[in-house]
Amino acid sequence: MKQLLALLLLFPATNHAQQRFSFQPRWNQTVLKAGSYYPAAHTTDSFRIDVLRFYISVLQPNNSNEDPEHVLIDLSEPGSQEYTSHNNGKHLLLGVDSLTQMSGAGGGALDPIHGMYWTWQSGYIHLKLEGTVRSADGRFKPFSYHIGGFETPYNTLQTLNNDSSSLNPDLAVFFAHTDPWTQGDVMSPGLKAVTIAQAWKACFVSKR
Amino acid sequence: MQRLIVVFLGLFAIASYPIYDIVIPTYFPALHYNLKRNPLNEEAVQLGRLLFYDPMLSADSSTSCASCHSSYNSFAHTDHKLSHGIKDQVGTRNAPALFNLGWQTIFMWDGAHRNLDMQALAPINHPRELGFSLAGVLGILQGNLNYRGRFYRAFGDSNATGEHMLKALAQFQLTLISAGSKYDRFRQGNASFTEQEAKGYGLFQRHCNACHKEPLFSNYQLASNGLLPDTVLNDPGRMGITGREEDRYLFKTPSLRNLSYTFPYMHDGRFSKLAAVLNHYSTGISPEARPSLPLKGPLNLSGSEKAELISFLLTLNDSAFVFNKTHAYPMELRQIWK
Numbered sequence: 001m002k003q004l005l006a007l008l009l010l011f012p013a014t015n016h017a018q019q020r021f022s023f024q025p026r027w028n029q030t031v032l033k034a035g036s037y038y039p040a041a042h043t044t045d046s047f048r049i050d051v052l053r054f055y056i057s058v059l060q061p062n063n064s065n066e067d068p069e070h071v072l073i074d075l076s077e078p079g080s081q082e083y084t085s086h087n088n089g090k091h092l093l094l095g096v097d098s099l100t101q102m103s104g105a106g107g108g109a110l111d112p113i114h115g116m117y118w119t120w121q122s123g124y125i126h127l128k129l130e131g132t133v134r135s136a137d138g139r140f141k142p143f144s145y146h147i148g149g150f151e152t153p154y155n156t157l158q159t160l161n162n163d164s165s166s167l168n169p170d171l172a173v174f175f176a177h178t179d180p181w182t183q184g185d186v187m188s189p190g191l192k193a194v195t196i197a198q199a200w201k202a203c204f205v206s207k208r
Numbered sequence: 209m210q211r212l213i214v215v216f217l218g219l220f221a222i223a224s225y226p227i228y229d230i231v232i233p234t235y236f237p238a239l240h241y242n243l244k245r246n247p248l249n250e251e252a253v254q255l256g257r258l259l260f261y262d263p264m265l266s267a268d269s270s271t272s273c274a275s276c277h278s279s280y281n282s283f284a285h286t287d288h289k290l291s292h293g294i295k296d297q298v299g300t301r302n303a304p305a306l307f308n309l310g311w312q313t314i315f316m317w318d319g320a321h322r323n324l325d326m327q328a329l330a331p332i333n334h335p336r337e338l339g340f341s342l343a344g345v346l347g348i349l350q351g352n353l354n355y356r357g358r359f360y361r362a363f364g365d366s367n368a369t370g371e372h373m374l375k376a377l378a379q380f381q382l383t384l385i386s387a388g389s390k391y392d393r394f395r396q397g398n399a400s401f402t403e404q405e406a407k408g409y410g411l412f413q414r415h416c417n418a419c420h421k422e423p424l425f426s427n428y429q430l431a432s433n434g435l436l437p438d439t440v441l442n443d444p445g446r447m448g449i450t451g452r453e454e455d456r457y458l459f460k461t462p463s464l465r466n467l468s469y470t471f472p473y474m475h476d477g478r479f480s481k482l483a484a485v486l487n488h489y490s491t492g493i494s495p496e497a498r499p500s501l502p503l504k505g506p507l508n509l510s511g512s513e514k515a516e517l518i519s520f521l522l523t524l525n526d527s528a529f530v531f532n533k534t535h536a537y538p539m540e541l542r543q544i545w546k
Contacts, residue, residue: 101322102322102323103242103245103323104241104242104245104246104323104324104325104326104374104375104378105246105325105326105370105371105374105375105378106371107369107371107372110371111369111370111371112326112329112342112370112371112374113342113343113346113369113370117326117329119329119330119332119333119334120320120330120333120334121320121321121449122320122321122322122323122326154450190450190451
């Protein structure tokens with residue numbers, strides 16, 4: 001009880017409007033399912049996604065000194081794709097904001113137990129996308145994208161404008177920008193990761 | 209006059225936690241580590257200490273953090289050029305000494321880690337160090353009632369979460385403060401240097417202080433001190449992380465406190481004696497290794513200058529730190545796994 005009181009004193013309650021977000025991965029208009037092949041419009045290849053996990057940071061308005069909120073969305077957990085924010089933040093980031101990256105072990109969505117943190121260097125993995133591409137003549141190639149990096153010049157953080165509360169990423173757009181045959185494995189920060197991060201952002205903005 | 213201030217590091221702790229206090233000299237800069245996110249408390253420090261010494265953190269229960277970071281060596285690994293992990297596998301770098309980590313801004317020889325909490329993920333997962341996984345370690349801790357009780361007392365939650373395990377390890381490591389050398393007594397007005405030490409101090413300020421900045425004896429930045437890479441290991445330094453050619457040969461500048469306990473020296477442990485280090489700075493600096501300013505080339509120190517520098521460096525030894533029992537192996541560990 002004493003601890004509760006102390007907590008209340010430390011964090012005075014504020015009247016924030018709640019905001020609901022939906023981050024439901026899609027392939028064009030349909031809800032994306034793990035393990036199924038999807039045809040693409042721009043090529044005769046089809047694409048299968050097995051793992052899709054990504055972070056969103058909901059930043060506080062500039063004049064607030066509260067911490068941003070962090071959401072970890074997982075294709076295999078539909079519950080993770082709905083999120084109610086308790087702040088007035090109008091700015092969303094694809095990934096974990098740099099200040100949080102520098103501030104040490106986090107809990108909840110930020111606990112490194114989720115496997116979304118590199119171990120050999122500092123940094124959360126903003127996006128994990130793994131699967132297989134299949135050509136029309138039946139060739140296969142697995143791909144793995146572990147995209148992160150928050151330090152210049154290879155900062156992979158991307159801003160989103162949340163003018164809509166539905167921010168369902170369209171993975172068909174990702175593969176219109178990225179060719180797994182030529183660039184199938186990107187798992188460390190660098191120039192390639194920056195390019196992939198831009199393709200990832202395009203999934204949220206090109207069409208809704 | 210004792211000019212020490214007691215900084216109550218636990219100031220931000222939730223009311224019912226014990227307050228942990230550490231004495232920090234006034235001439236130390238502000239702490240870099242943000243204690244508001246991880247307020248020190250006695251229970252968490254002791255939990256971190258147990259974890260640091262517990263070989264159950266390794267895949268085959270053979271190796272602990274302390275296997276490579278021994279308190280008697282100022283938490284370095286003496287006698288081994290390169291660190292040894294599980295199954296006697298040899299790593300690729302010399303285990304650095306651990307102290308004053310709260311002021312350190314980058315970790316690892318190549319600055320790969322920017323935060324003390326998260327650094328521990330590296331040895332836990334490294335196949336040649338503890339060779340385990342975070343989930344593996346947490347599973348083992350979660351299955352031990354004694355540890356669960358300790359997690360509860362430290363963080364108000366009996367679950368061994370990744371966050372709390374890393375914060376406890378960081379708390380113990382933050383208490384490893386070395387500020388009791390002859391140099392420190394000199395700064396506090398409680399000791400004076402011999403003539404040789406004083407001359408060495410002058411030379412140090414001229415040639416070394418730009419990188420090994422007092423009073424911590426490092427600016428905790430990356431630099432090249434003109435060492436050409438070992439031909440076998442061929443360690444590219446910072447470039448291994450960034451892939452950028454301009455980062456080749458850059459390594460984290462280590463602190464020069466406690467050198468008598470932390471040999472061998474440099475990222476690959478190539479020098480076992482301080483005299484060899486000074487010979488390197490005197491005549492061995494290679495322009496090809498693109499030495500960072502103010503090192504442009506060999507310093508050409510005379511024999512007596514080298515001796516003076518070494519006598520000053522020896523004033524940075526802090527035996528009280530090295531033999532501090534509160535940092536050493538915790539006997540309670542024996543009870544935990546009974």
